[in-house]
Amino acid sequence: MPADSTKSQDMNLRVETLPGLREQVAERLRMAIVVGHFKPGERLIERELCDMMGVSRTSLREALRELQADGLITLKPNKGMSVSVLTxxxxxxxxxxxxxxxxxxxxxxxxxxxxxxxxxxxxxxxxxxxxxxxxxxxxxxxxxxxxxxxxxxxxxxxxxxxxxxxxxxxxxxxxxxxxxxxxxxxxxxxxxxxxxxxxxxxxxxxxxxxxxxxxxxxxxxxxxxxxxxxxxxx
Amino acid sequence: MPADSTKSQDMNLRVETLPGLREQVAERLRMAIVVGHFKPGERLIERELCDMMGVSRTSLREALRELQADGLITLKPNKGMSVSVLTxxxxxxxxxxxxxxxxxxxxxxxxxxxxxxxxxxxxxxxxxxxxxxxxxxxxxxxxxxxxxxxxxxxxxxxxxxxxxxxxxxxxxxxxxxxxxxxxxxxxxxxxxxxxxxxxxxxxxxxxxxxxxxxxxxxxxxxxxxxxxxxxxxx
DNA sequence: CCTTGTTTTTTGCCATACAAAAATACAATG
DNA sequence: CATTGTATTTTTGTATGGCAAAAAACAAGG
Structure with a gap:
């Protein structure tokens, strides 16, 4: 079916997929960690990070899960997150x-x-x-x-x-x-x-x-x- | 220093680290997916899962992040989660x-x-x-x-x-x-x-x-x- | 049938609340 | 003084309700 010639012409005019707040938070934190703004072993207090970044705890915590899965931060139950130390x-x-x-x-x-x-x-x-x-x-x-x-x-x-x-x-x-x-x-x-x-x-x-x-x-x-x-x- | 013989004897008497609700949810979902209770490609509606498992959306969503990081489920922005298909x-x-x-x-x-x-x-x-x-x-x-x-x-x-x-x-x-x-x-x-x-x-x-x-x-x-x-x- | 509008879901994010664990400060006791 | 015990404050883990905006479902109208 070559009928849809004008449409199927792959003109790529995607509007730009907006980042999504949680992803931004995750990315920011990632960077903050790798450049050493947060030192290894340092404890990350949710409330502080929220204020710092201006987002709610909900979003922040979800972002933290991502970093946790990446191994960048470590969770000790009931003790909170801390930047992973690289032994x-x-x-x-x-x-x-x-x-x-x-x-x-x-x-x-x-x-x-x-x-x-x-x-x-x-x-x-x-x-x-x-x-x-x-x-x-x-x-x-x-x-x-x-x-x-x-x-x-x-x-x-x-x-x-x-x-x-x-x-x-x-x-x-x-x-x-x-x-x-x-x-x-x-x-x-x-x-x-x-x-x-x-x-x-x-x-x-x-x-x-x-x-x-x-x-x-x-x-x-x-x-x-x-x-x-x-x-x-x- | 062999003085601390009684203490440093690695007697492992951990009290048992309680599962933590979010981890349970994640594990349950993982299982549900691998055994095929949720089919590949199937969409996962948060509310439904919440009712199904009796937890709040907060916890559920955090659990979903974990599965997402594992590659078990896929997120399409503003469209929600779905079980990843294995091409x-x-x-x-x-x-x-x-x-x-x-x-x-x-x-x-x-x-x-x-x-x-x-x-x-x-x-x-x-x-x-x-x-x-x-x-x-x-x-x-x-x-x-x-x-x-x-x-x-x-x-x-x-x-x-x-x-x-x-x-x-x-x-x-x-x-x-x-x-x-x-x-x-x-x-x-x-x-x-x-x-x-x-x-x-x-x-x-x-x-x-x-x-x-x-x-x-x-x-x-x-x-x-x-x-x-x-x-x-x- | 295809297009367009309208309603309902569903997601993404937020604010707040509160019990329980942990950290901290502080008091008491040997 | 060091240790033990207790009270106070933080912080985490989870829940609830709310709301704008995207998507899906539905309803008309051409």
Whole structure:
């Protein structure tokens, strides 16, 4: 039925899906936590947050559930929420999982990604190199975020993507420090270039190995910042 | 300092942490969904659920957030919650992730598990074989659950454990059917025995491969039950 | 039958209330 | 003074009712 030519022409004029208050609250809190505005272990009093953000307890609490599911905050029954502390145990666990899931994404990308996506990925890496070189306005993190989005999109595994996004934010508390060491960033880019090469060659085994190494290195760099028993502020 | 012998003796006499209403609601709903009491795609009206379960909308909505984070239900803004439908796309994604995370657990178990845990794991497999043989009261699923718990405990990666538990419940909609085919169960046990062997030999590479195969087989069996385009009831 | 208007549901958010648990401050007692 | 006990205040967990706005269901009118 080619009759509806004028209508089915996919003219995308979506009005913009309004954020929804609860989501905004969740996002704000997420940010507040990852940038360290709330310290790990700090207790979060509902009433205070409500006043602070100008929303009702109902909405706030629902937002808190989301963060709880993300593992960003921890609930002790009848004691309330507190910002989760990242023990080095947990940090290690996170990086172990990241290895597997990013490795998977790499494999899948090598298998399934379109030429477009390949090019987009390569482009984002070069963009990343630029950002590093001339200290552009955009932060390293932002551009790296784009790189990730392309990778995950091309991998075509939403489940893995969700999980990675979660542990990503969760590990942000560490990475803020970890990526700022410029030598590591330099090396990181070399690794990513090699990674792209492997992907373009559709060599999934190599991509897998490179990915594991990359995450391994990132982990070493990050864990250096919390070397010993103490998690990160008591 | 061996002075505190009477106190530091880890005598576990926790009083019992009472369930908490919201958690009960969440758990009930989870079950209701996995056993199919609510069909995939079915819309969940808050008021109805409230009456049904005898709780306030406040508590109910918070519970729904949890299920949402688990991916069990889906929220369409201003349209409400509905039971998530498992497209074969998503199912495939889930099994891909399962492969990686269980594989990781296998590796870690091989590296870190104590002799105790090895024995416990082996025991649970034999128990599983028994349950299969004489159709004991305990369901296959329950015992396999114990197997999993031991494996994950021994692996010592809480992050991976959490994620696995989530996708486990999420995939239950399929597995209810998949594991009931008795030939598959038979074979599944053979695989698990070999898996145990590898773990006891601390051969992590072999364990990894066996684990991947095992999940792969499970996936094939499960996906056979939803062969084509139609997800599972519209 | 398709379009348009009207009513009913249902969601999203808020304010308030209140019992019970926890934290805190304070008193008393050894 | 340290410990134990008690009273006061916070804070959580849950419930109720309310209301605007989106969606769904329904009713006319072309």
């Amino acid at each position: 080095q145990e947990t940090a290690r666990s996170i990086y172990e999982v990241r290895q597997m899931l990013e490795g998977l994404a790499a494999r899948l990308f090598a298998q399934r990604a379109s030429g477009e996506e390949m090019k987009a990925l390569r482009a984002s890496v070069e963009e990343l190199a630029l950002v590093y070189q001339d200290f552009s306005a955009e932060t390293f993190i932002d551009v790296k975020g784009r790189f990730y989005d392309i990778l995950l999109k091309g991998a075509g595994n939403e489940v893995a993507a969700d999980m990675l996004r979660r542990i990503h934010t969760r590990a942000s508390q560490l990475r803020v420090v970890s990526l700022s060491s410029s030598e590591r960033a330099q090396e990181s880019i070399r690794e990513l270039r090699a990674f792209c090469d492997a992907l373009e060659a559709r060599d999934e085994d190599l991509a897998w190995r490179l990915c594991l190494d990359h995450v391994q290195n990132a982990a070493k760099a990050a864990l250096k910042s919390i070397p010993e028993g103490a998690p990160h502020e008591a | 074969q796309e998503t199912a495939r994604s889930i099994y891909e992730v399962r492969q990686m995370l269980e594989g990781l657990a296998a590796r870690l178990f091989a590296q870190r598990a104590s002799g105790e845990e090895m024995k416990a794991l082996r025991a649970s497999v034999e128990e599983l074989a028994l349950v299969y043989q004489d159709f004991s009261a305990e369901t296959f699923i329950d015992v396999k659950g114990r197997f999993y718990d031991i494996l994950l405990k021994g692996a010592g990666n809480e992050v991976a454990a959490d994620m696995l538990r989530r996708i486990h419940t999420r995939a239950s909609q399929l597995r209810v059917v998949s594991l009931s085919s008795s030939e598959r169960a038979q074979e599944s046990i053979r695989e698990l025995r070999a898996f145990c062997d590898a773990l006891e030999a601390r051969d992590e590479d072999l364990a990894w491969r066996l684990c991947l195969d095992h999940v792969q087989n499970a996936a094939k069996a499960a996906l056979k039950s939803i062969p084509e385009g139609a997800p599972h009831e519209a």
